[in-house]
Amino acid sequence: MVRISNMLGIVSLCFLLGSEFCIAARQELIVTTIKQDPYTMSKGSQLEGYCMDLLTELAKKLGFKYKVHLVKDGSYGRQDESGNWNGMIGEVVRGEADLAVAPLTLTAAREKAVGMTKPYMQTGISILLRKDIVSEEAGFFDFLSPFSGETWFGILIAYFVTAVCICIVGRLSPCEWSEPETEPNRFTLLHSLWYAVGALTLQGAGPHPKAVSGRVISCTWWLFAVVLLACYFSSLNSSQGSDSAPLMIKGFEDLANQEVMEYGTLAGSSTLAFFKNSNNPSYRRIYEHMERRKSFVTSMDEGVQRAKEGNYAFIGESVSLDLAVARHCELVRAHEVIGMRGYSIVTPLGSPMLKNLSVAILQLSEAGELAYLRTKWWASSCIPDSAKASSLRAHGMKGIFLVLAIGLGIGVLLSLFELTSKSRSTAGEQKKSCCTVLTQELSQRLRMTNTKGDQETSDKNKA
Numbered sequence: 001m002v003r004i005s006n007m008l009g010i011v012s013l014c015f016l017l018g019s020e021f022c023i024a025a026r027q028e029l030i031v032t033t034i035k036q037d038p039y040t041m042s043k044g045s046q047l048e049g050y051c052m053d054l055l056t057e058l059a060k061k062l063g064f065k066y067k068v069h070l071v072k073d074g075s076y077g078r079q080d081e082s083g084n085w086n087g088m089i090g091e092v093v094r095g096e097a098d099l100a101v102a103p104l105t106l107t108a109a110r111e112k113a114v115g116m117t118k119p120y121m122q123t124g125i126s127i128l129l130r131k132d133i134v135s136e137e138a139g140f141f142d143f144l145s146p147f148s149g150e151t152w153f154g155i156l157i158a159y160f161v162t163a164v165c166i167c168i169v170g171r172l173s174p175c176e177w178s179e180p181e182t183e184p185n186r187f188t189l190l191h192s193l194w195y196a197v198g199a200l201t202l203q204g205a206g207p208h209p210k211a212v213s214g215r216v217i218s219c220t221w222w223l224f225a226v227v228l229l230a231c232y233f234s235s236l237n238s239s240q241g242s243d244s245a246p247l248m249i250k251g252f253e254d255l256a257n258q259e260v261m262e263y264g265t266l267a268g269s270s271t272l273a274f275f276k277n278s279n280n281p282s283y284r285r286i287y288e289h290m291e292r293r294k295s296f297v298t299s300m301d302e303g304v305q306r307a308k309e310g311n312y313a314f315i316g317e318s319v320s321l322d323l324a325v326a327r328h329c330e331l332v333r334a335h336e337v338i339g340m341r342g343y344s345i346v347t348p349l350g351s352p353m354l355k356n357l358s359v360a361i362l363q364l365s366e367a368g369e370l371a372y373l374r375t376k377w378w379a380s381s382c383i384p385d386s387a388k389a390s391s392l393r394a395h396g397m398k399g400i401f402l403v404l405a406i407g408l409g410i411g412v413l414l415s416l417f418e419l420t421s422k423s424r425s426t427a428g429e430q431k432k433s434c435c436t437v438l439t440q441e442l443s444q445r446l447r448m449t450n451t452k453g454d455q456e457t458s459d460k461n462k463a
Contacts, residue, residue: 029066031055032088032097034076038323038377039103050377051101054120057369058345061360062353066099076104077346079113089114092346099353100346103319105270107341115351118358119342120370125271126318127255127263127334128307128325146235151397155228158404159196162221165408166192166214172415174422175211187214199225213414220407227400251336255313256282256289263313264295266303271316272296274339283338286315300324307331319378326380 033040039051047068059066077089077100085093088100092114105123106116144152170176170187177185186207187195199222209215249255255263263286265271275287290296295312297303303314304324308331314321321333345361347354364370 029064029098030096031066031068031099031101032071032091033068033100033102034071034074034088036103040070050373051103053373053376054364054370055101057364058357058360061363062356068101069097071100076102077110079109085113089346092348095348098348103343104346105341106344107270110346113349115347115349115354116344117347117354118361119344120361120365121319121343121374122340123317123319123343124337124340125274125315126321126337127249127252128304128314128316128321128331129249129261129334130307130310131330131332133261133310143236146232147397154397154401158224158401159200160193162217162224162404162408163189163192163196165217165412166195166209166221169209169211169213169217169411169415172412173211173213173418175418176209176214196221200229202226202229211415211418213411213418216414217408217411220404220411223407224400224404228397231397249313249334251334252286252338253282256285261311261313262293262295263315264290264293264297264303264306265315266300267296267298269316271339304328304331322378326378326382329380329382 033047033051035041038049040047040049042048052068055066055068071088071091073086073090075087075090077085077087079085084090088097088102088104089110091097092100100114103121103123104110104116106119110116147155167187167189170192171185176187177183187209199218202225209218249258249261255261265275272287272290275283275290278284278287297306297314300316300320303316306312307314307324308328318333318337325331325333345357347357361370
């Protein structure tokens with residue numbers, strides 16, 4: 001205790017007299033911690049993890065040296081019937097350690113025995129489940145989920161471009177429109193749009209093109225439609241594969257109202273105590289169910305393993321469940337989090353370091369350092385299902401869009417070749433230049449109304 005008193009006196013002078021005095025007079029702080037992934041883990045003879053990085057950042061800010069050891073009894077800290085504390089809390093209370101840096105929950109009982117800083121991490125109680133046994137609520141527009149927004153936009157553009165190309169070929173090709181002066185054009189823009197829709201429904205809508213150019217475009221569009229529909233229904237079946245599951249668990253209310261899935265938590269944990277002491281009817285039902293079924297687990301690893309095996313929901317602290325989700329891609333955590341609490345650093349009661357540690361923690365939080373450490377140590381190698389599906393769709397659809405573009409281009413070029421061939425033949429008969437005849441044909445065919453219709457309207461006006 002004498003060493004602790006001297007150390008506290010030196011730390012007090014540090015903050016009164018400035019950092020120069022600290023550098024000259026500071027001593028090594030004894031820090032106790034406990035092994036728990038990813039807070040503190042062994043790496044050879046050293047320790048690493050979230051708490052070790054946090055301790056390093058705090059030491060830089062406050063200018064102290066430290067020495068870390070693992071708690072002797074492997075406990076966090078619980079008070080027995082005689083009022084004595086074990087674990088890391090007990091070491092700080094007895095003066096065997098100056099700080100306890102670990103995932104220690106801020107509680108009223110601990111606050112009476114030791115000093116606890118502002119929380120460096122917020123946690124709560126949530127639910128861990130397998131992805132494939134729990135269905136999510138269906139949305140009104142889930143039928144659009146097989147394709148991304150960019151893909152749907154590309155399909156819409158392809159539809160309009162194809163319809164325009166069919167309309168153009170229907171006007172340019174002499175096989176489709178041999179006498180523009182006397183015949184109405186069959187492939188108007190509206191009919192071309194309807195014709196393209198017919199191909200998407202695999203029904204077809206006549207009349208069909210007679211020219212080679214028109215048939216090339218039609219066949220290309222039919223191929224595009226078949227591949228498109230095959231990809232759509234394949235992706236739809238994959239995304240709806242879990243819809244046969246009878247459960248829809250979004251939170252604790254849903255968990256309490258069902259009897260199909262078993263659920264439990266760590267025996268003797270603060271999570272169990274939360275449900276035991278709660279006055280919420282749903283939480284009470286959850287506690288009574290767990291007591292009746294004796295569905296407790298003895299460790300976090302056992303709870304995660306039972307959740308992976310299926311038909312079991314593990315209730316635990318949200319940050320621990322997030323780590324399990326990051327390590328095991330088949331698991332998912334429910335969105336609802338209750339009983340919010342914080343993890344704090346422990347100091348001796350009345351320590352002058354308490355205020356400065358709290359301020360330093362707030363500064364690290366405001367600077368984004370705590371968020372960075374959370375991202376670093378909770379990093380997941382799992383690829384979201386939606387990302388997987390999107391990459392496959394983008395890769396698979398790229399080729400068919402290219403085929404469609406090539407087919408449309410070939411069709412339009414063939415129609416121009418057919419018209420040029422006819423113009424050359426007509427020019428030979430009329431003893432005119434081929435370019436002159438081709439220009440006249442293009443001017444006549446690309447009008448929005450045909451010559452016969454114009455003539456009839458003129459005759460009616462004269463009458």
